[in-house]
Amino acid sequence: MGERRLDDADVVMAIGVISGTSMDGIDVAVVRTDGDLVVEPGAGLTLPYPDDVRAALVGLVAEAERALTEPLADLEQAVTDAHIAAIETFMAHAGIDRRAVSLIGLHGQTVYHRPDLRFTRQLGFGAEVARRLGIDTVNRFRHADVEAGGEGAPFAPLYHRALASGLAQPLMVLNLGGVANVTYLDGDTAIAFDSGPASALLDDFVMRRRGVAYDRDGALAASGRVDEGLVAAFMENPFFARTPPKSLDRNDFHRRAAGVEALSDADGAATLAAFTVESVAASLRHVPAPPARWLVTGGGRHNAHLMGRLRARLGVAVEPVEAVGWHGDFLEAEAFAYLAVRARRGLPLSLPTTTGVPHPMPGGELHRAG
Ligand SMILES: Nc1ncnc2c1ncn2[C@@H]1O[C@H](COP(=O)(O)OP(=O)(O)OP(=O)(O)O)[C@@H](O)[C@H]1O
Numbered sequence: 001m002g003e004r005r006l007d008d009a010d011v012v013m014a015i016g017v018i019s020g021t022s023m024d025g026i027d028v029a030v031v032r033t034d035g036d037l038v039v040e041p042g043a044g045l046t047l048p049y050p051d052d053v054r055a056a057l058v059g060l061v062a063e064a065e066r067a068l069t070e071p072l073a074d075l076e077q078a079v080t081d082a083h084i085a086a087i088e089t090f091m092a093h094a095g096i097d098r099r100a101v102s103l104i105g106l107h108g109q110t111v112y113h114r115p116d117l118r119f120t121r122q123l124g125f126g127a128e129v130a131r132r133l134g135i136d137t138v139n140r141f142r143h144a145d146v147e148a149g150g151e152g153a154p155f156a157p158l159y160h161r162a163l164a165s166g167l168a169q170p171l172m173v174l175n176l177g178g179v180a181n182v183t184y185l186d187g188d189t190a191i192a193f194d195s196g197p198a199s200a201l202l203d204d205f206v207m208r209r210r211g212v213a214y215d216r217d218g219a220l221a222a223s224g225r226v227d228e229g230l231v232a233a234f235m236e237n238p239f240f241a242r243t244p245p246k247s248l249d250r251n252d253f254h255r256r257a258a259g260v261e262a263l264s265d266a267d268g269a270a271t272l273a274a275f276t277v278e279s280v281a282a283s284l285r286h287v288p289a290p291p292a293r294w295l296v297t298g299g300g301r302h303n304a305h306l307m308g309r310l311r312a313r314l315g316v317a318v319e320p321v322e323a324v325g326w327h328g329d330f331l332e333a334e335a336f337a338y339l340a341v342r343a344r345r346g347l348p349l350s351l352p353t354t355t356g357v358p359h360p361m362p363g364g365e366l367h368r369a370g
């Protein structure tokens, strides 16, 4: 007798791998899931990019339009190699036998995201990952959505919905990554959109001023004074009034936020942090009811200053996702493990209320191991 064919509804072990917009490293995590209601997150690990790959990516993202036309084959190869090494290290570290892994969800590295041009680009060769690791691999998660006129982001919301099914709702999940995105959850309803900047503006500012990668714990921002006029001017950006769905590229606010250049290091950081807080609060304009609780994921949840200001501004519980047992450092990697299983089952990865796609949209490309 041959092996039993994998049943759609089977719970399988999937590994998700993503490098976020801050390009600080590669997150890998494992989830046991059926791609539907069963979700059991396991271990996770972050591996840094090799310095030369990170430097090449930072250089590219600074002139990201190149990603529209250039093949970038060498860089994509280097990113692919780094992802394969990260997955191998993760499996060794977590004691996972590769034969037990049913699927890899390879998000890859976003280098340019322009849904208005029906363009989104994530680097990472799926076929090569499948072949070299001997594990079926799904990549190109966002492409079908963007081609159908969707925003192509955010994609984590269906995973948030699955994780939050036992929690009191309405609930807001806030991801403070390079860019911020929110997911409003109430029963089957999932409304999601990018809300504005999170850490990318601040990171770039403190790098220019102080030569550091980020404002640790928000200490610099906490020592400064907010230029409220400047924050109000930033908030006039029509993006905030625009009805979702909507998504952002990492650098969308950089030019408009140039006003902080006239401020001191501390006041500039304080003002950019306040801009993030104000733009998060503005997301409440676009949800049906005020959530009683905010669960915060992404690196920004470690920023004590930002979290404190969010609590003061939102006036309700604002907690890191660890408060409900989720893994804030690996939620996105887990999401792409979950979405890979959904992709293989032909289930939607995005909805009209999460990306503005005209109908619930399956997607992803499956590459067989052999
Ligand atoms: N202790 C800390 N204090 C302040 N900020 C922190 C701290 N730890 C992490 N961060 C912030 O979190 C950022 C990284 O967040 P994260 O890893 O969620 O981003 P990302 O996944 O690359 O972004 P995205 O979700 O947009 O793709 C850092 O660049 C930094 O700004």
Ligand SMILES: CC(=O)N[C@H]1[C@@H]2OC[C@@H](O2)[C@@H](O)[C@@H]1O[C@H](C)C(=O)O
Residues within 6 Å of the ligand: 020, 021, 110, 113, 120, 152, 153, 154, 155, 156, 157, 175, 177, 178, 179, 180, 181, 194, 247, 248, 332
């Ligand atoms: C195009 C792209 O890679 N977007 C990222 C980015 O980082 C945060 C925000 O912007 C979100 O829209 C998305 O990532 C998460 C994983 C998402 O799709 O849910």
